[in-house]
Amino acid sequence: MPEITYRQAINDALAEEIERDENVFVMGEEVAQYNGAYKVTEGLYDRFGEDRIKDTPISEAGFIGMGIGASMLGLRPVMELMFWSFSYVAFDQIVNNAAMVRYMSGGLTHVPIVIRGPANGGTNVGATHSHTPENFMAHTPGLKVVCPATPYDAKGLLKTAIRDNDPVYVMENTLLYGNKGEVPTEEYTIPLGHAQVLREGRDVSLIGHGRSILTALEAAGHLAGEGIEAEVVDLRSLRPLDIDTVLASVARTHRVVLVDENKPFCGVSAQVSHMIQEEAFDELDAPIRRVTSLDAPAIYSDPLEREQLPNPRRIQEAVQQVLEDAPRAAG
């Protein structure tokens, strides 16, 4: 299987869907002639032309509102946000229109829009450019939210998102765009709402999404060197959420550390923690621990931001804590 970057995987998904369905088009700031601020749409404008790859003014509320209107009439717009942080100026469109129109129309109007772009910290761009609004979005009935961590998932989930008849918000990560991974050349899609066990282990479950789960995977490697077997579960899709795969892992390990780049208060991991205790209280041998971003706006200073985000050391410390809370049986 060839290895391609996360960026290329998204680019391939867009190209394939644009070719497959004439109603699919890409719209956003700098997506066409400049090939995308992060070069995700590189070459698409030359290949498909300005009708399918459309540059917009710096008007997130306006162009996302237009995308919603276009999607209500059968088009399948894929809107790029240069950063999900910029979604905040379009919040009324993203929440009140995209999410509510179907319900308020009694199911008569679909809103098959995709909004995609990076949603991450860790790049020293300060608080306004480092938001991870997947929890805000997943809070809203009517919206679907996916957070691919690998090139394979990025391509498969985006293709599914484009074909879905509901609004699907795809949260990418600028720190992942250059990551390489195996992606098949033949056609595939990944259904929404399917978590994946990335690494099996019997001592503790590390559960999260996006780049955090790769950090958890790295921590699991270090923990294995200490004789601790961590299972790593990538949620991939936050809404719909595959709680069954999470609960099955908890039933195997009985200890949970949630890893989450969201801030802790009302973050994604707060929801997952609630669902685990509600459904699998008797399976837990220790309180659920969380490794989230520190509860402050994103810090500009590099060494501080490294500490603010989930990192392998903090994850390992949390695992040690749950193992102290509930020691493994001797032998």
Place this chain on the structure above:
Amino acid sequence: MTARKTTRKTTKTARKAARKTVDSAGRTPEQLLEAYRQMVRIRAFEDNANELYLQAKMPGLTHMSSGQEASAVGVCEALDERDKITSTHRGHGHCVARGATFRPMFCELLGKEEGYCHGKGGSMHIADQENGNLGANAIVGGSTGIATGAAFSAKYLGTGGVAVCFLGDGALGQGILYEVMNMAALWKLPVIYACENNQYGEYTHIDEMLAGNMLERARAFGIEAEEVDGQDLLAVMAAADRAVARARAGEGATFLALKTYRYFGHHVGDINRSYYRTKEEEEHWKAERDPIPLFGEVLLERGIATAEELTAIGEAISREAEEAVEYALEAPYPPAEAARDHVYAS
């Protein structure tokens, strides 16, 4: 003059204003009569909706469009089945003007299963896709993006369709309007911004909220802008015809400033309005500038209808509205389990 009795408070001034409109906007007598009926339907709908609210038979919040019938009907009469509209919190008139019928409208207002949106939208979010009404939007300026996107889709798909964005003068305060007007102008989209300037945003006169001239705002983007007497049905129709022709010819967007007046308050509960406008002002608009008798006069003068026929139209529509209210009051609510339906398509 029997006409005087049958066309309510028509006065000399009003008749003079009506006579000034000599153009029929290219409509046949039957089309003109139907446009009159549509205005009467809107008035009847609003009168009954207001009554339902005052009798505490209707939940929530509703906003009457009485007085603004000519802008809704005049614009919608210029459209065909390819075209789409978006509407506002003051949207019953647009819905009727686009062809909706009373029963599912009253059912929607009362939260009933047979409503256009199965009782999930209500007065402020009523939609009627079959007639090209993409929906009322209760956030001021909230549908400007949707309407402009509908115009984008018409151009993308080559349908020849036009999108009309109804907005109130209050929406001129929302930034998204200028974002989408900018793109509509850049991309020559077939969209009409039909601004119903009823002169009050919520409880404040437009002079306290709007700097400069609203037409100049549109013209700054290179959008054709026109001020129209929103109480003169034929004038609205003619302006809408020009805007539609421009849009279909690929010449882009138009902004129509339709000066009108809302007879009721901001919402049905806004009864004591003396702190922001005078009774005399309200009476002036109702007596001198009511679009229904003004247009009734035109029909009479042209011999398109007799006074008796206009009276009969009003009575028939009143009965139809009352019957629909009775029907809606008796109609069942959605079942409890419907609360979770329609959240997602799949």
